[in-house]
Amino acid sequence: MSVGSPALAAYSLTLTALNARLVYRRAQRIQHESKNDVTRALISLQQTPLELTKDDRLLAFIPINDQWRREIVERLNRKCAWTVAAGTAIAWVVVAFVFTLIDSFTSLHDPVDDAPTGHAVGTLWLWLLCLVIGWLWVPTFTRGELGSAIHHANQKAVKKAAKRIRLIKQKADEAYNSAMVKTVVNKFPRRMHIPRRSKKHAVDHIHGAGDGEVRVKIGSTREDTKHIVEQTELKSSISPSPIHPQSTASLRESAESQRGHGHSVRGDKITANSAAGPSRSTAVRPAVVQSVSPEMDRLLIPKDECGSLNRDELRLSATFNYSRIMRYLVLVDDVLRALNRLTSGCEVGLPRKLLILEVVYLIPNRRDTSPRLLLNPRRAACSLRERSSQCSARQLLPLFSNVE
Amino acid sequence: MFSAAAFALVLQCGITAAATIIMVFTPTVGVGCRSLGYVLYGGIAILILFLTIVSTILARISETRISPSTTWSIKGFTGLVAVTLRRFCLLLAFVNATGTIVLSCLHFSRTLDTCYCNSSVIGNGSDSYIIISFDGQAMRTYRIWATGLAAACIGIYMTFIWFVTTLPKQIYQL
Numbered sequence: 001m002s003v004g005s006p007a008l009a010a011y012s013l014t015l016t017a018l019n020a021r022l023v024y025r026r027a028q029r030i031q032h033e034s035k036n037d038v039t040r041a042l043i044s045l046q047q048t049p050l051e052l053t054k055d056d057r058l059l060a061f062i063p064i065n066d067q068w069r070r071e072i073v074e075r076l077n078r079k080c081a082w083t084v085a086a087g088t089a090i091a092w093v094v095v096a097f098v099f100t101l102i103d104s105f106t107s108l109h110d111p112v113d114d115a116p117t118g119h120a121v122g123t124l125w126l127w128l129l130c131l132v133i134g135w136l137w138v139p140t141f142t143r144g145e146l147g148s149a150i151h152h153a154n155q156k157a158v159k160k161a162a163k164r165i166r167l168i169k170q171k172a173d174e175a176y177n178s179a180m181v182k183t184v185v186n187k188f189p190r191r192m193h194i195p196r197r198s199k200k201h202a203v204d205h206i207h208g209a210g211d212g213e214v215r216v217k218i219g220s221t222r223e224d225t226k227h228i229v230e231q232t233e234l235k236s237s238i239s240p241s242p243i244h245p246q247s248t249a250s251l252r253e254s255a256e257s258q259r260g261h262g263h264s265v266r267g268d269k270i271t272a273n274s275a276a277g278p279s280r281s282t283a284v285r286p287a288v289v290q291s292v293s294p295e296m297d298r299l300l301i302p303k304d305e306c307g308s309l310n311r312d313e314l315r316l317s318a319t320f321n322y323s324r325i326m327r328y329l330v331l332v333d334d335v336l337r338a339l340n341r342l343t344s345g346c347e348v349g350l351p352r353k354l355l356i357l358e359v360v361y362l363i364p365n366r367r368d369t370s371p372r373l374l375l376n377p378r379r380a381a382c383s384l385r386e387r388s389s390q391c392s393a394r395q396l397l398p399l400f401s402n403v404e
Numbered sequence: 405m406f407s408a409a410a411f412a413l414v415l416q417c418g419i420t421a422a423a424t425i426i427m428v429f430t431p432t433v434g435v436g437c438r439s440l441g442y443v444l445y446g447g448i449a450i451l452i453l454f455l456t457i458v459s460t461i462l463a464r465i466s467e468t469r470i471s472p473s474t475t476w477s478i479k480g481f482t483g484l485v486a487v488t489l490r491r492f493c494l495l496l497a498f499v500n501a502t503g504t505i506v507l508s509c510l511h512f513s514r515t516l517d518t519c520y521c522n523s524s525v526i527g528n529g530s531d532s533y534i535i536i537s538f539d540g541q542a543m544r545t546y547r548i549w550a551t552g553l554a555a556a557c558i559g560i561y562m563t564f565i566w567f568v569t570t571l572p573k574q575i576y577q578l
Contacts, residue, residue, distance in 0.1 A: 003504065004497025005452035007416035014408035121508050124423040124442065126558065127415060133565055322456060326464040 006127040012321040013134045016046050019328065020138065026336050042332055046321060086136055093129055097122060412453060420446025422557035437521040441507045448500045452493050459489035 020043045027039040100122060321328075424442045428435060435443075466483035 003501035005416075005449040005456075005493075005500065006419065007412045007449045007453040008456055008497070010415040011408055011412035011453055011457075014411045018408055121423070121511050124419060124445070124504070124508070126422075127419050130415060130565055323460055323463075326460065 006131070008322065009131055010127070010134075013131060013138065015325055016138050016321050017134075019043070019046060019325075019332075023332055023336075026332070030336065042335065046324075046328065086132075090129065090133060097126070409453065409457060413450065416446055416449050416453070418557040420449075422554040425557070426551070426554050438507075438511065441503070445500060445504050445507070448496060452496050452500070455489050455493050455496075459486045459493065462486035462489070 023039055023042045027042075420442055424439045424446070428439045462482040463486035466479050466486060469477075469479035469482075
């Protein structure tokens with residue numbers, strides 16, 4: 001496509017440069033500690049499809065997120081793509097072209113010489129040099145670099161997260177064995193063996209609902225902080241349970257997720273998850289988050305929730321920047337205005353340490369397999385402790401299936 | 405957006421004009437097969453650029469409209485036009501790229517070194533001529549002129565490079 005129309009490629013390149021300048025200038029006016037990160041991410045992720053999202057399946061939910069983000073930003077923070085190899089190659093091309101020009105003056109006396117033809121073709125292809133230099137100069141990512149950076153950061157994050165999940169599961173199992181098994185055993189024949197893997201079936205059988213979601217809450221009671229109490233409830237009968245109000249670490253974990261780690265069980269589950277969204281938010285989230293979330297919604301409602309018509313937008317190539325320009329400008333506007341409102345004090349209820357663009361996450365869509373980057377600004381509002389308490393196995397599932 | 409388009413136009417015109425001028429002002433003076441090929445190439449490239457920009461704008465209009473109740477609406481119409489334009493541009497770009505590569509190959513294999521092409525029949529019509537022998541001096545002036553103009557065009561898109569590189573330095577130090 002860019003061979004067919006160098007003008008289009010040049011258009012994309014210039015747009016990228018102009019966007020970088022625009023983002024930089026607009027971000028200069030904002031006084032916020034995460035300003036540089038935001039600017040950096042916005043500039044260097046230009047050639048990937050970006051979206052603001054309020055999706056829950058994101059890494060910001062996981063406590064290692066800070067480290068993950070640092071990793072990504074570190075990778076993003078390369079000064080310039082100029083290497084010795086690139087410089088030498090370009091220098092060779094320039095020298096060869098200059099020699100050809102000189103040669104055309106010296107070999108004038110040969111009437112059958114076809115030299116001008118060569119010059120014409122040479123100048124015709126010289127835009128390649130121009131564009132290569134331009135793309136080297138503009139501080140964006142190539143596709144492979146971005147992929148490897150995210151992959152690397154993911155792997156690091158997953159190692160820590162897996163450790164953490166193992167710990168949580170262990171606790172859950174303990175709780176299960178101590179509290180739940182007794183009731184199960186009471187209802188089943190005495191010698192029936194209940195394997196660990198089929199807990200879900202057992203629990204479902206008890207409650208008589210096939211697709212019932214089982215919530216496991218682990219907390220500390222008033223009397224004994226070390227005693228772990230477990231409480232199961234069906235999804236259909238959700239009510240905020242004020243039984244243990246002082247529970248410091250409330251955790252929910254679906255029994256389904258205990259079964260399948262490597263399976264691709266994401267899609268249907270997550271729709272079910274989002275269907276139960278509002279009730280869950282009241283039931284599970286800590287109070288601080290409850291008060292923050294609506295404010296954040298108001299602050300950062302992505303204006304761009306309309307569908308994409310131009311399929312070129314979803315391609316991970318810098319040449320297609322031209323088709324992303326409208327969407328990108330709207331996104332920049334959203335993010336920077338939100339930052340501005342945060343710092344200028346219009347939004348009083350929000351914590352100042354809000355890190356917008358904390359999350360960058362590759363999600364291959366179910367319909368089209370092209371991955372896109374989602375920026376999730378909302379979750380960052382929770383403090384580290386709250387986030388760690390909200391960490392659940394279900395939210396880690398996409399992570400696991402993505403890395404492999 | 406429009407300044408970006410303008411700079412892209414400058415680049416495309418620069419390279420096309422450089423190549424074309426070299427071919428046109430080389431004796432025999434006139435539009436021949438080769439220079440016509442260059443002009444076509446540049447023209448189609450610019451056409452692709454414009455159609456793509458129009459397609460982007462229309463797609464945006466279509467995306468931001470609320471989906472209507474009637475079948476005939478601005479959303480549907482602009483969406484249709486945008487998709488059609490995009491596909492058309494892709495096809496055009498493919499044809500153009502193939503054409504350019506073929507043209508370059510024809511140049512170097514001297515397939516275009518025929519009487520018809522060398523005498524620039526396309527531009528000169530019945531007045532066309534072919535050079536059998538000429539003195540080197542005239543040739544020299546022609547070539548210097550052509551090369552100078554080409555160099556000027558190259559200069560134009562060197563300014564394009566300059567424009568791209570004048571990003572704020574602080575961007576690299578964030």
